[in-house]
Structures are given as structure tokens and as C-alpha cells.
Amino acid sequence: MTENNELIRLTAAALAEKLAAREITAVEVTQAYLDRIAAVDGKVHAFLHVNADEALAVAAEVDAIRAAGGAAAEELHVLAGVPIAVKDLIVTIGQPTTAGSKILEGWHSPYDATVVERLRAAKMPILGKTNLDEFAMGSSTEHSAFGPTHNPWDLDRIPGGSGGGSAAAVAAFEAPLALGTDTGGSIRQPGAVTGTVGVKPTYGGVSRYGAIAMASSLDQIGPVSRTVLDSALLHQVIGGHDPRDSTSLPDPMEDLVAAARTGNVEGMKIGIIKELHGEGYQAGVENRFNESLELLKGAGAEIVEVSCPNFKYALGAYYLIMPSEASSNLAKFDGVRYGLRVLPEQGPMTIERVMGATRAAGFGDEVKRRIILGTYALSAGYYDAYYGSAQKVRTLIQRDFDAAFAKADVLISPTAPTTAFKLGEKLNDPLAMYLNDVATIPANMAGVPGLSLPGGLADEDGLPVGIQLLAPARQDARLYRVGAVLESLLEAQWGGPLLDRAPSLTAPSLTDSAPAVAGAPASHGGSH
Amino acid sequence: MAAINRDDVAHLAQLAHIEMSAEELDRMAGELAVIVESVKSVSEAAGDDVPATSHPIPLTNVFREDVVGHTFTAEQSLNGAPDAYEGRFKVPAILDED
Numbered sequence: 001m002t003e004n005n006e007l008i009r010l011t012a013a014a015l016a017e018k019l020a021a022r023e024i025t026a027v028e029v030t031q032a033y034l035d036r037i038a039a040v041d042g043k044v045h046a047f048l049h050v051n052a053d054e055a056l057a058v059a060a061e062v063d064a065i066r067a068a069g070g071a072a073a074e075e076l077h078v079l080a081g082v083p084i085a086v087k088d089l090i091v092t093i094g095q096p097t098t099a100g101s102k103i104l105e106g107w108h109s110p111y112d113a114t115v116v117e118r119l120r121a122a123k124m125p126i127l128g129k130t131n132l133d134e135f136a137m138g139s140s141t142e143h144s145a146f147g148p149t150h151n152p153w154d155l156d157r158i159p160g161g162s163g164g165g166s167a168a169a170v171a172a173f174e175a176p177l178a179l180g181t182d183t184g185g186s187i188r189q190p191g192a193v194t195g196t197v198g199v200k201p202t203y204g205g206v207s208r209y210g211a212i213a214m215a216s217s218l219d220q221i222g223p224v225s226r227t228v229l230d231s232a233l234l235h236q237v238i239g240g241h242d243p244r245d246s247t248s249l250p251d252p253m254e255d256l257v258a259a260a261r262t263g264n265v266e267g268m269k270i271g272i273i274k275e276l277h278g279e280g281y282q283a284g285v286e287n288r289f290n291e292s293l294e295l296l297k298g299a300g301a302e303i304v305e306v307s308c309p310n311f312k313y314a315l316g317a318y319y320l321i322m323p324s325e326a327s328s329n330l331a332k333f334d335g336v337r338y339g340l341r342v343l344p345e346q347g348p349m350t351i352e353r354v355m356g357a358t359r360a361a362g363f364g365d366e367v368k369r370r371i372i373l374g375t376y377a378l379s380a381g382y383y384d385a386y387y388g389s390a391q392k393v394r395t396l397i398q399r400d401f402d403a404a405f406a407k408a409d410v411l412i413s414p415t416a417p418t419t420a421f422k423l424g425e426k427l428n429d430p431l432a433m434y435l436n437d438v439a440t441i442p443a444n445m446a447g448v449p450g451l452s453l454p455g456g457l458a459d460e461d462g463l464p465v466g467i468q469l470l471a472p473a474r475q476d477a478r479l480y481r482v483g484a485v486l487e488s489l490l491e492a493q494w495g496g497p498l499l500d501r502a503p504s505l506t507a508p509s510l511t512d513s514a515p516a517v518a519g520a521p522a523s524h525g526g527s528h
Numbered sequence: 529m530a531a532i533n534r535d536d537v538a539h540l541a542q543l544a545h546i547e548m549s550a551e552e553l554d555r556m557a558g559e560l561a562v563i564v565e566s567v568k569s570v571s572e573a574a575g576d577d578v579p580a581t582s583h584p585i586p587l588t589n590v591f592r593e594d595v596v597g598h599t600f601t602a603e604q605s606l607n608g609a610p611d612a613y614e615g616r617f618k619v620p621a622i623l624d625e626d
Contacts, residue, residue, distance in 0.1 A: 110604035203584045217583050246590040247583065316567035327544060334545070336619050341610030344547075351620045352545065360547035368546055373560060375540045376532060385571045392574035394581035430559055431566055447584025473585055 004032040008173040012082050012230040015176060019081045022066060026059035026081030030125045033083050037127065037174045040505040045149050046159075046169035047128045048088050051095050055083060055125035062123050077122035079233060084119060085175040087166050088129035089136050090221065091210045092116050095126075099212045100134040100144040100162075103362030104339045113210020114245070115179060115221050115238040122237050127175050130165030134364045135330065136186055136214050138162050139436040142427050143366040150423070151194060153463055153502050157420040160190030160436075166224045167194040172505060177234050178224040183214050184318055185416075185440025187222045188452035192415035192466020195454040195498045197483070198224045199231045200440075202473045203447035204249035206235075207242030215325035216247075218318075218444040226499060228453060228483040232260035235476070251474060259477035263484030266300030270482070271408025275311045276439045282418045284458025288465040289414045292455050295489040296412075296482075306407050308400035310393065311442050317393035318441045319434060320377045320386050327374025330367070333359065369430060398446045405472045410482050413439050415452040415466030443470055451479040453487055454498040464498060532564050533557060 007029055010018070018024045034052050041047050062081035065072050091097045091109035093116075098104045112120065119126060133143035141149040141164030149164040151157040152172035159168040166178035167190030180187035182200035191198030199222045206221045213219060223234035235256050242248045270293075277289060297303050335341040335358035336351070342361040344353045363371070377386035404411055416436055426432045443450040448470055455467035467486065471478040491497055534557040541548045541556075548556065602615045611618040 107608045110600055110607055111598075204587070243592050247585075247587060249585065249587075310573065313570055313573040316570040317573075319563065319567050320570060331545075335610060336617055337605075338608035339610070348624045349620050350624050351622055354620045355545040356542075356547040359545055363546065368548075368552075369556065369559060369563075371544050371546065372537060372540045372556060373563060375544045376536070376560070376564070379540070379543075386567075388580060389571040389574060391580035391582055392578040393570055394584070395578050396574055398581060398584070431562055434563075445584070 004035055007032040008036050008176075010176070011227050012079065012176040012225060012233055013227070015082050016078050016233070019062075019066070020078070026062040026125065027056060029081065030055050030059040030083050030127070033127055033175060040172055041174060043150060043155055043505060044152055044168050044172045044174065045147060046130055046165045046172060046174055047085070048098060048100070048131050048146055048165070049095050050128040051126050054094055055127050058123055058125040059083070077237070079237060080123040081125070082177065083125040083127045083175060084234070085127045085130050085166060085169045085178040086116065086119075087132055087163055087178065087180050089132055089181050089212050090116060090179055091212065092126065092129065095129055097129065097212070098146070099136070100132045100146065101362065101364070101367070102145045102340060103333050103358070105145070107339050109210075111210065114207035114242045116210060118238050124237070130163070130169050130178060132165055133162035134367050135212065135326070136162035136181055136183060137326070137366045137370055139185070139189055139433050140423070140426070141165060142423060143364055145364055148423055151420045152505060153195065154420065156422055157463070158193065158423055160193040160416075160420065162186040163190045163198070163224065167191055167196050167198065170194070170196050170224050170226055171499060171502065176226070177230060179221060179238070180224045181211050181219055181221050182440075182444065183218045183220075183322060184444050185437040187224060188440045188450055188466065188468060189416045189436055191224065191452040192468075193420040193464060195464030195502065196224065196226055197228055197231050197451070197453045198222065199235060199451045199476075199479065200443060200449060201235060201239060201476055202249070202449045204247050205449070205474075205476060206239050207245040207248050209242055209244040213329040215322040216329065217325060218322060220444070226497065228451070228480055228487045229257070229260040231451070232256040232480045249474070254477040256477055256480050260480040260484045263481050263488070265296055265482055265485045268301045268410070268482065269304050269408040270296055270301045271304050271306035271404055271411045273311070273404065273411055273413050274305055274307045275309070276413035280417055280438075281414055282458060282460070284460045285414045285416075285418065285465045287459060288455040288457075289467060292467050292486055292490070293412070295493075296486060299485055299489060304408050306404040306411065308397070308404055308442070310396035310400050313393045314397055314442045314445055315434065315438050317390035317397075318437075318445060319373070320390035321394070321445075323370040323374030324377045324387050325374070327371045327378065330371055333362065335359075366430070394445050397442055401442070401446045401448055401472070410478050411470040413468050413470070414455075415439060415468040419458045419461055419463035419465060439468060446473075448473050449476040449479055451483050453483050454490070456490065456494070456498065457501070532560050
């Protein structure tokens, strides 16, 4: 167990080095993660499906190529053999894709998402599919039809959402890397509350082909990891132009890994967004945020204040645009082409009634709320007042960002207003749940990239706080440059990674002498 | 902007093809009224001179070569369907008649 514990705690970058140097094998690494999943996922519930056989086969293939040496070994991708978990909103051949919904339970995609094709091309073993709020609609994973994920820092608390499964998997050392999707903060907010790193790339920077769409003009796939460098490595695997996504940017990829390795903030202007801290933000979040500012100042950055007055409309506009797009995107779940079909209990069996019964049984409350809200915002007579106005607010938010980036190279804010709250605490108050994304939504509205990294633990509850960095569109490299500096300064202060302070999850209790694997889920490896 | 009431929700649910029980309609109407109230300010934020943004980073004339790309076999397409017949999706009756 000790050896495995060491393996699973290595960063993806360190794993890659050791694999290349043939100090360890990809099968050992993959098996160590599968063992960890078996040991702790009964408590965490980060995974909806574990893909053990295929992951081990890919790992064995990488090991065979390395052992044979020659050109094939040299051509292996730097992350070959480094395992990864995939959010269950992203389609994969050979594994179920549920989107966290009953309506897709047991469905297998006939194709791979572009990002998954790229993981396969890099020969990264896919450990499984991670839990999420149904169709990525939520900030806590409590809206998953298959039960919530638990925060590894405190199992009674939410891991954030919608990508709580990916963030918790990485935080609980069940995977070194994961893929997430971010429509209003679903990568960054889970990163913040689990003490991990998450990046929402520039809109169009990563192909959305094969990500089940919630709001097409806001959705973006991105990396989830434990370090800034690891996110850069993964971002570089999945990023770049894809002709199958018409919103994919044709620009060449920047060297994000180099940016993370040569982090430097000297002479950089870093803007504090006046509207995204202070009132409404937990005291411990504010304290850690202010400390990060001091560290950056000490490293030679100039801290300036910027104002984005229209951000106060962002949440409202988001909750018009997102449901409008979602109601349209989810119309395809009609009980005909894929997924669930439920027949009405009585009366004529027409397609209209079959659709009504199927969608009633297949969708959860939050999905229904958003579909109805979107249908309302798009209906004749309300369209201009709601959807039209929200699109204008989008322009105002973009202008606020333009003005802010004229004064600062990157912007900084807390990622979320609070630390992780208790499971169930906000489940019956949709509006309180929506407020978790108040600091992350503006980036999606404007299409700019954002990164969240751990900023320490809040004094009042000992839970992780996230620091968010925002850069202009297409300037994702700046996030990595600044993020790497802040991360190294913070870790020097802490004496190691923040996750070193998270509970082990396998510590034997005083009354229980069973080995660490006790409490492993009874059945894992098949479909959930 | 008008408030949203139970009748509105019943109508919208019908448009969205989601069957709802009386109890669900009551609850949904209450929740949506609160949400709609909270997003109201959006309509006052921007004047007529502000253009709308539909996509954050607009691209125009996104074309590809006019060649046959990846296609699914009928079997692949039907694999996840709840019902199929002789290589086709089997759909419930479209009209409410025999």
C-alpha cells in the first residue's frame, strides 16, 4: 500500500517523467489508481463507471511500446500512460455516458468526443466516467440522478458542481487528471471547494464535439488537476482546432506548458475586480484572497483595482441565456432516438404523450426548471424582454472586460463566495444555489479563459478556498504563467501541496483493524 | 415584465413536452416566480443602442471541404434507440387515431 500511496500522490508531470525514465510502469500506475478507487469511492462517489479493463490494456500497450524502444517509444506522447477520468457529460465509445440523467441511463455513444479521441491518441488510460449534476445543471452534484458526490475534505459537504465528480476524483487521489466542462463555473467552482486546479479555456479553444450540450454559446471543456502545470499539460492534449466544432478557433495553440514552467509575474499588472469580492464573500475566503494578492505583489506584480459595473447583471442574464439554450438543446431527448422511453399509463399512445411521459420520468427537478424557464424566456412576447436583453448584457460584460484588460494583464478574484457547504443545505433553494457561480459566470458570458487554484484553507471552517485568474480571450497562457507563480509561493508558505492536509479517507478507525480497503464499494467495474 | 403563474407553467410544460402533476405545477410555479423576479433587472440594464451578443467569439463563414465525412451505420445509429424495426427508428403513432 505504501508504494501505491506514493504513486497516486505524484503529479501527472512527475508520473510522466518516471514513466519516460522507465522507473515505473503505466500498468503499476493505473492499477494503483484503480485500487484507490476501490478503496475510497464508496465514500466519495466520484465515479459513475469504472473502466478498469480498457485502462489496464492501454497502460500495458504503453509499457510494451516503451519496453520495445525505438521510434515508436520516442514518438509516445509525454502523457502516455498517465491515467485520466472523464466527466460523464463527454461521450466515449465502450463506456456508458449518462450525463447524470435517468433519461440516458445505460446509453452507449457510437462515437468518441474529439477530446476523448485526443486522449486515446496520447495513449492516456481512461479510468472511468465521473459524476455530475444532471446535464451539468448545478453547483453541488446533488442534482445527479445517481446520488451526490462527497467532498474528500469533509464527506458531509458538497464537492461543487457540476463537475464535482472530476474535482473530487482528483482531490481524493482517485485520478491524477480529469476532464470537466464549464458553462457557468462547473470546472472552476468544484476546483475551488476541493482544493484542486481547474481551467475553463477560451471559448472555442477546446472542441465541444461530443460534449452533451447544455448551453452551446457558454459550454467549454477543460482540464482538472492538482497542479497548474498538470492542467497545462492536459490542456495542450485536448486543445486546438477541430473542424467538427464550427465554433472551434482556428488559431494555433500557445505553448501553455512552457508558460506554466516559466511562471513570472514581474512587472505584470494584476487587476482586482471591485465587484467580485467584499460583501457576500465569506471572511475566510477574503482573507486567503488578500494573502494571495500580497504574495503576487511580493513577486513583483503591480496590483491595480478595476471596476466591472455590469457584472451585477451577469447572473440574471446567465439564468436567461443558459436555460434558453438548454431548453432547445434538450428537446432532442424525445424517447425515439436514444435513451429512455416511458409509455403513458392510460389513454392514446401518441408520440406527444410518449414524449411527455418520457421527459417527466427521465428528467430531474432542476432540468425541468431550466427547460420551463428557457421555454418561457424564448416565448413570443417575452423574447425581447428576456433573451434579447440578456444578449445585450453579454455585450456590456464584454465591454467591461475590455476596459479592465486595458488596465491589467490578468484579473483576479475569489473563485466562489464561500467554501463547501453541507450536502442538502441549498438543495431546496434554487436561487441560493445559483449564487455560487456569481464570480465564475462573467468569464463564460464573455468567452474569456479562467483558472482556479487553491488559495489555502478558510480560518472558520478549515476548508479550501479558490483563487480565480481571468485573462483576455486567446491569452490562456497568461493564466498558467501567473497561476504557476502563485501556486509555488503558496506551497512554499504551506510547506507542500494543500492536498497534503486533506483527510486520508482510508485511515483505519480505532475500533476497526481491517485493512485500508474496507469500505470499498461492493460492485464497481460494471455499469452503475 | 409579467409575473409567471401556475397557468403559464402548465402551458410551458405542454410546449416543452413534460407531463407535470398538479403538485409539481404548484411547486414549479412558486420556484420560477422567485427566479423570474430575480432576473428582472436584466431588461433594464442595456439601452436600445447596445447590440446583442449571441456568441462570445464570433466566427463567420466556417466551411469545410465538400467531401463525405464520418457517418454512422444504421446499426450504430439504432443501437441506443428504445425501439427499432427493420433498420429504422420505430416511433409511436403521430396522430391520435386508429
